[in-house]
Amino acid sequence: MPVYEYKCSTCERVFELQQKISDPPLTICSECGSTVKKLVSASAFHLKGGGWYADGYSSGSSKEAGSSESKTLPVACAGDCKTCPASS
Template identity: 45%
Template sequence: MPLYEYRCDDCGLTFEVRQKFSDEPLNACRHCGGHARKLISQAAFALKGGGWYQQGYSSEKKSSSAAACNSEACTSCPKAANG
């Protein structure tokens, strides 16, 4: 079940309530009974394991051998072979 944050307009108390999606939002503060409003909270997001992140977006980049070599004498470079 999701955890929702509420803040009381009267006393300023911020509190969390675990509720079902189908439950009606709370209207009363737990502390003073004043009017409480549901807050919009930041959701937690974590990438774990393998998948698209490791295969396409990881920080490890492969460098091509042609880009790494700038020597005119290098026989494996297209620049030297066409030269």
């Protein structure tokens, strides 16, 4: 069930309430009996890990980075050696 955040217009108390999506929004403050307003708060949704964007679904730079034409340097190379493909 989602958690909704409310703020009282009189006592300015901010509180959270766990409600079903189908439940009507709260209108009365339980502390002072005044009206409350539903707040828009930050989501608890986080993208973690490799995600879809690492698989080539995003635009631009990830497609270029994954192409075979990109020049990658060996770990010990600085790009100035004669055997490195990046120096040519």
